Amino acid sequence: MKKHGIFSGIVLVGLGIYFLGGQLQLAFLKVFQGWPALLVIFGMALLGQAYYAREYQHIFPGTVLLGFGLHFLLSQLLPIWPKHIGVLFLIISLAFFLSARKTKTGFVQSLLFFILACFMLFSDRFSDFFLLFQTSISSIWRFWPLLLILFGLYILFVKKK
Numbered sequence: 001m002k003k004h005g006i007f008s009g010i011v012l013v014g015l016g017i018y019f020l021g022g023q024l025q026l027a028f029l030k031v032f033q034g035w036p037a038l039l040v041i042f043g044m045a046l047l048g049q050a051y052y053a054r055e056y057q058h059i060f061p062g063t064v065l066l067g068f069g070l071h072f073l074l075s076q077l078l079p080i081w082p083k084h085i086g087v088l089f090l091i092i093s094l095a096f097f098l099s100a101r102k103t104k105t106g107f108v109q110s111l112l113f114f115i116l117a118c119f120m121l122f123s124d125r126f127s128d129f130f131l132l133f134q135t136s137i138s139s140i141w142r143f144w145p146l147l148l149i150l151f152g153l154y155i156l157f158v159k160k161k
Contacts, residue, residue: 007045010048014041014042018033034072036068036072037073038069039065039068040069040073042065043069046058046061046065049062056099056102059098060098063091071087082121084121086120089117090114090117097110097114
């Protein structure tokens with residue numbers, strides 16, 4: 001029974017620190033008073049519950065909340081932190097990967113999100129390469145999201161376990 005209190009305990013401690021930092025008006029805690037800090041708290045609580053209580057279905061949402069919260073905190077604190085949407089896809093890829101290690105499902109999704117994140121993060125470096133293809137297949141390139149839709153429909157309706 002003790003293992004089921006991990007989530008509640010981490011949330012209460014995290015929220016206590018969050019609100020105490022707001023009341024004490026400490027300068028170094030000021031940056032942790034926004035909504036990204038709440039994402040970090042709940043993400044850590046879900047990950048604590050997942051690993052300590054062996055409820056591995058909480059790994060994915062915990063990693064997403066913790067990763068998004070850290071991303072938004074670091075983008076406020078560090079000017080060199082990338083403020084690109086590809087970082088969010090990279091976090092989702094990491095969440096799928098960590099979840100797949102314990103649940104044995106989601107590894108393919110992890111790879112797909114990783115490829116998408118790399119493509120989004122580094123697409124400006126391949127602009128000359130894309131310019132070559134843009135002149136010849138630009139009308140086909142507009143419909144690449146259709147491939148994502150078709151693959152998603154395949155997973156939803158055709159592929160059965």
